[in-house]
Amino acid sequence: MSEGIGAAVKRKEDKRFITGAGRYTDDIRLENQAYAAFVRSPHAHAKVTGIDKSAAEAMEGVLAVLDGKQLTGDGIGNIICGWAITSKDGSPMNMGAWSALATDKVRYVGDAVVAVIAETKAQALAAAEAVDVSYEELPVAANIGAALADGAPQIHDNAPGNVIYDWEIGELQATDDAIAGAAHVTEMDITNNRLSPNAMEPRSAITKYDAAEDHYTLYTTSQNPHVARLVLSAFYQVAPEHKLRVIAPDVGGGFGSKIYIYPEEIVCLWAALKTKRSIKWTADRTEAFLTDAHGRDHVTNAKMGFDADGNIVGFKVSTKANFGAYMSLFSSAVPTYLYATLLSGTYNIPNIYAEVLAVYSNTVPVDAYRGAGRPEASYVVERMMETAAREMGKDPAELRRQNFVREFPHQTPVIMNYDSGDFEGNLNQAMEAADWAGFEGRKAQSAANGKLRGIGMACYIEACGIAPSAAVGSLGAGVGLWESAEVRVNPVGTIEILTGSHSHGQGHETTFAQVVADRFGVPLDSIQIVHGDTDKVQFGMGTYGSRSGPVGMSAIVKALDKVEAKVKKIGAHLLEEPEENIVIEEGTVKATGTNKALGWHEIGLAAYTAHNLPPDMEPGLKEGAFYDPLNFTFPMGCFICEVEVDPETGKTEILKFVASDDFGVIINPMIVEGQVHGGIAQGVGQALLEEVVYDADGQQLSASYMDYTMPRADDVPSYDVLHHNTKCTTNPLGMKGCGEAGAIGSPPAVINAITNAIGNNDISMPATPAKVWAAINSAKMAAE
Amino acid sequence: MTTVSMTVNGKVAAAVVEDRTLLVDFIREHLRLTGTHVGCDTSQCGACVVHVNGKAVKSCTMLAAAADGAEVTTIEGVANGDLHPMQKAFNDNHGLQCGFCTPGMIMTGIDMVNRYKAEGKTLDEKAIRHELEGNICRCTGYHNIVKSISQAAGEM
Amino acid sequence: MHNTNYHKASSASEAASLLSGADDGALLAGGQTLIPTMKQRLAAPSDLVDISGASDMRGITVSGNSVTIGAMTTHAEVAASKELAAVCPGITSLAGGIGDPAVRHRGTLGGSVANNDPAADYPAAMLALGATIKTDKREIAADDFFTGMFSTALDEGEIITSVSFTAPASCAYAKFPNPASRYAMCGVFVAKGDSGVRVAVTGAGDDGVFRQSDMEAALASNFSAGALDGVSVSADGMLSDIHGDAAYRANLVKVMAKRAVAAAS
The missing domain is CATH 3.30.43.10 (Uridine Diphospho-n-acetylenolpyruvylglucosamine Reductase, domain 2)
Structure with a gap:
């Protein structure tokens, strides 16, 4: 089957993108469209003492100048975090109020204060400059340390000491005892750098209010339009759910940053009603840096105990997570259930305890960014394993091998139950591809050229397929994390798949169609994937957490099961053969052992003409399904990175990057490999290049591509992407998910390689040339 | 206001625009050719690359008025027939994911191949990566973009 | 805007x-x-x-060792000039490393020199080559032209029309780009000509492009990378930012200078 499961089919969606015919939100222009511009706080922490709008209101083209008091006065609700976390002492998390337009106080540079609506974008921007907001500046806490210091400024009144929650998981006493009795204990302080997601398409929204229908439309750059509609209606009261259509058309990358519902969409919807105009807003890149949810930003202390043979006996982790100025939609889940539950890594660890302190600061809100918690966990575990091996004089690969989980299902001490895997198989495959054995020879060659060569590995595991609804509900999630699908077989036999998943680069229009083609043997071109429009598609949960394969496609499979059953019934009836003898092959419905057959289109036609259907059968051929996963899925793999460092400049060059992943069943290897490439580049970016930097006053020093180092083509190598797959046992296709793996496994592999090269284990991400050069010098000084 | 007139994708395009109008805004907002994108404000990302008089330029960093009289080619105008070899190569090699940076990548790729061919230089992987310095992609990790341009270089 | x-x-x-x-x-x-x-x-x-279309401000003239480059000559034109490369490969390779291909198609030598961005490449070349900056009013020696970060000897309304210099016997430019912007975090242009050795540094100094006289002295008697081993570069007066502190930049000055000398030798 050349177009079915496992085929490297070229993407159906490419044509419009390579010809310039893609339709992104900013490409859309509605009739009667006006433009919004936002007045943003230049201060990281200040009271708003006055807003003088008169000059702006008098300017040409200005339709409205709107502030937070008007917004709350109209009953627009605060922005919420949808996952409740309970502290150690049983108290609920301390969620501070977040109004889409600040009312009394601003809490980060970029906090929206006033929205200006004008006829043109230029007029809106000019008028925004003319709005005079008076501030009374307050002391600033721009990082975790400052926010937790004695006498730190209080950012939200209901979060004393700026603590949102103080959460724990695992057994404290047993873990302490295990570490106390260990033959060797490795302890590290580990920082996970703050990142900006930087989807290349900036966020954008266009809103429309139709007075005749009393109906709203929102075009927006969203990964989950139904969730946006739900939250906008149920919590922000912008519009009733049945009167609001949310369309996420072509979306230019998300990486998590387009999950959330931001102030701008809320304000533009509200402003559409107030001005009776369609309103467009598109971020520029600076606004993106100042307002898109950031990722990561953890500070961790970790202790890992080993027995005399090198077996892990206990792992204790204490993490402080920077949440920024407000709690974004899924922020609370990221450093808890998406992080601490993965601290067992690929290893048998009998005792684990983790505690997480969630902290407000005067910075951009932090939420899920590609990997979301799992890269942070993988970084902690794999830096610890590498360091422990070095300290104990063991081979880092052998220490890992010795501690691997080998029997499945495997229950970790931190909730997760791994269903499948062959961790050693991936390790072996990666080591062979990387020619691990030949490293010393290559190192000597580099040394002869005055360069420092290093090799490092990481054996990551992550949890995807998010997530069983009842399980996440019991852990505090405000929503269920199932997915929906509808399969419509048209009278002529063409097929439309309506999915709640959303594609913003992942290639769903191809891979989802492959699943259908595989099932019925119909041509790929006869299948259309419909997504991203709440008026067209039934409620769905959207795309994040590598869930579109294991959850989204599972829903399609469930609906296909129902379609198949009905097709077989119709076929049996028309062919006058027993149903159990009916098979569907290559677009034909056949009766085995006979030469009787019907074309696929004939079944469709029969279903809709309904002239001759089995008794009691309803006409039509359309089935829907909701799939709720039974478990998380657990993609894992081994990444090996080989680097060469120029000791004179500290610049690192990645010479080779090998990824051996276990993604379960793969629908389209070309697309899966593309996902891994992109993930690795983002992980390499985190390890070598990227960091959002704030000064002590809370000003972002890295708010453009002049200072935020995006990975470019010459920063990264070509990657060797390999697979050693074991089938997932908990979903119908056996898929594990592949969207985030690259970003999860690569940072520790890169840092393990650099620290190996330079002989200094003390380096933080990003390992910039300046930092690496300094680390080389301090290692030299220590040696002298 | 100023009157600008240029040839865009072989057709005359004239309009009266504000003097400050950027070429990219003229292309997107006046001509409604929305394949050319804007991904940054500091001339770094390259999503806006078009050809002006046969050379790749960042249309976000050029005034429409400065392109008066010029021959401009955008992503919508590169194909002579169904697809340009560079467009086809991006499809063949999975050189795009979300597609947002893609028009700029394709325009840069065509310019790069044209220049190297004119100068008789070899466009190997290292050269392609260096030439892509002004184009940022967040999805593909560049691996398949490099493959795409390499394929097209052999076919153009 | x-x-x-x-x-x-x-x-x-x-x-x-x-x-x-x-x-x-x-x-x-x-x-x-x-x-x-x-x-x-x-x-x-x-x-x-x-002024990008000012035809009298454009073009490259090489006559023996005398070079004149019109102010509106683009970086791409300088980079691609074979006759210029034959006498002064340092400047063509420098031009080929400015920005990216699209930027090089539009950006001009005159624009770069007039702006005197502390991380721009051309000022280092002008200073090391001892170039003369010609304006619509006068001629200014490069040593007098660059007066500090974003600051030049140009009067208001004065227009650079061309630059000229005598191609040195050997020259080269070595640059360590800022990882994010790709501007020079440190760029060193070294030129060895009849009047001695000139070393100009861009990107590193906190007041823009400058000449490194200790290196010039060391190289005058022994034009080799090794001659710079004994030269110490102070971190005083070096830029410090999120990409690297002053000590790192001081190190880069030496490393890039040695690489430029090696390339020029």
């Missing part, structure tokens, strides 16, 4: 007269710095005088 009035000048003299008639006019060369600055609303000239 604030509104502005756009004018196209076909010659330096027309540009001068258009500029003198403007309230708060600015010259627009390739626009690769000025337009982004205007987009960020950090500059708002009342008038822009576009």
Whole structure:
């Protein structure tokens, strides 16, 4: 089957993108469209003492100048975090109020204060400059340390000491005892750098209010339009759910940053009603840096105990997570259930305890960014394993091998139950591809050229397929994390798949169609994937957490099961053969052992003409399904990175990057490999290049591509992407998910390689040339 | 206001625009050719690359008025027939994911191949990566973009 | 971007007269710095005088060792000039490393020199080559031209029309780019000519491009990378930012200087 499961089919969606015919939100222009511009706080922490709008209101083209008091006065609700976390002492998390337009106080540079609506974008921007907001500046806490210091400024009144929650998981006493009795204990302080997601398409929204229908439309750059509609209606009261259509058309990358519902969409919807105009807003890149949810930003202390043979006996982790100025939609889940539950890594660890302190600061809100918690966990575990091996004089690969989980299902001490895997198989495959054995020879060659060569590995595991609804509900999630699908077989036999998943680069229009083609043997071109429009598609949960394969496609499979059953019934009836003898092959419905057959289109036609259907059968051929996963899925793999460092400049060059992943069943290897490439580049970016930097006053020093180092083509190598797959046992296709793996496994592999090269284990991400050069010098000084 | 007139994708395009109008805004907002994108404000990302008089330029960093009289080619105008070899190569090699940076990548790729061919230089992987310095992609990790341009270089 | 009035000048003299008639006019060369600055609303000239089409300000003339480059010659044109590469490969390779291909198609030598961005490449070449900056009013020696970060000896309304220099016996430029912007975090241009060795450093100093006299002295008697081993570069006066502190930049000055000398030798 050349177009079915496992085929490297070229993407159906490419044509419009390579010809310039893609339709992104900013490409859309509605009739009667006006433009919004936002007045943003230049201060990281200040009271708003006055807003003088008169000059702006008098300017040409200005339709409205709107502030937070008007917004709350109209009953627009605060922005919420949808996952409740309970502290150690049983108290609920301390969620501070977040109004889409600040009312009394601003809490980060970029906090929206006033929205200006004008006829043109230029007029809106000019008028925004003319709005005079008076501030009374307050002391600033721009990082975790400052926010937790004695006498730190209080950012939200209901979060004393700026603590949102103080959460724990695992057994404290047993873990302490295990570490106390260990033959060797490795302890590290580990920082996970703050990142900006930087989807290349900036966020954008266009809103429309139709007075005749009393109906709203929102075009927006969203990964989950139904969730946006739900939250906008149920919590922000912008519009009733049945009167609001949310369309996420072509979306230019998300990486998590387009999950959330931001102030701008809320304000533009509200402003559409107030001005009776369609309103467009598109971020520029600076606004993106100042307002898109950031990722990561953890500070961790970790202790890992080993027995005399090198077996892990206990792992204790204490993490402080920077949440920024407000709690974004899924922020609370990221450093808890998406992080601490993965601290067992690929290893048998009998005792684990983790505690997480969630902290407000005067910075951009932090939420899920590609990997979301799992890269942070993988970084902690794999830096610890590498360091422990070095300290104990063991081979880092052998220490890992010795501690691997080998029997499945495997229950970790931190909730997760791994269903499948062959961790050693991936390790072996990666080591062979990387020619691990030949490293010393290559190192000597580099040394002869005055360069420092290093090799490092990481054996990551992550949890995807998010997530069983009842399980996440019991852990505090405000929503269920199932997915929906509808399969419509048209009278002529063409097929439309309506999915709640959303594609913003992942290639769903191809891979989802492959699943259908595989099932019925119909041509790929006869299948259309419909997504991203709440008026067209039934409620769905959207795309994040590598869930579109294991959850989204599972829903399609469930609906296909129902379609198949009905097709077989119709076929049996028309062919006058027993149903159990009916098979569907290559677009034909056949009766085995006979030469009787019907074309696929004939079944469709029969279903809709309904002239001759089995008794009691309803006409039509359309089935829907909701799939709720039974478990998380657990993609894992081994990444090996080989680097060469120029000791004179500290610049690192990645010479080779090998990824051996276990993604379960793969629908389209070309697309899966593309996902891994992109993930690795983002992980390499985190390890070598990227960091959002704030000064002590809370000003972002890295708010453009002049200072935020995006990975470019010459920063990264070509990657060797390999697979050693074991089938997932908990979903119908056996898929594990592949969207985030690259970003999860690569940072520790890169840092393990650099620290190996330079002989200094003390380096933080990003390992910039300046930092690496300094680390080389301090290692030299220590040696002298 | 100023009157600008240029040839865009072989057709005359004239309009009266504000003097400050950027070429990219003229292309997107006046001509409604929305394949050319804007991904940054500091001339770094390259999503806006078009050809002006046969050379790749960042249309976000050029005034429409400065392109008066010029021959401009955008992503919508590169194909002579169904697809340009560079467009086809991006499809063949999975050189795009979300597609947002893609028009700029394709325009840069065509310019790069044209220049190297004119100068008789070899466009190997290292050269392609260096030439892509002004184009940022967040999805593909560049691996398949490099493959795409390499394929097209052999076919153009 | 604030509104502005756009004018196209076909010659330096027309540009001068258009500029003198403007309230708060600015010259627009390739626009690769000025337009982004205007987009960020950090500059708002009342008038822009576009000199990119001024034909008398464009082109490369090489006569023996004498080189003249019109101010509106683009980086791409300099980089691709075979006759220039034959006498002064340092400047063609420098031009080929500015920005990216699209930027090089628009950006001009004159624009770069006039702006004197502390991380721009051309100022280092001008200073090391001992170039003469010709304007519509006078000639200024490079040593007198660059007066500090974003600051030059140009009077208001004065227009650079070309630069000229004598191609040295050997020269080279070595640059360590800023990882994010790709501007020079440190760039060193070394030229060995009849009048001795000149070493100019861009990107590293906190007041823009400067000559490194200790290195010039060391190289005068022994033009080899090894001659710089004994030269110590102080971190005083070096830039410090999120990409590297002053000590790191001081190190880069030495490393890049040695690489430039090695390339020129």
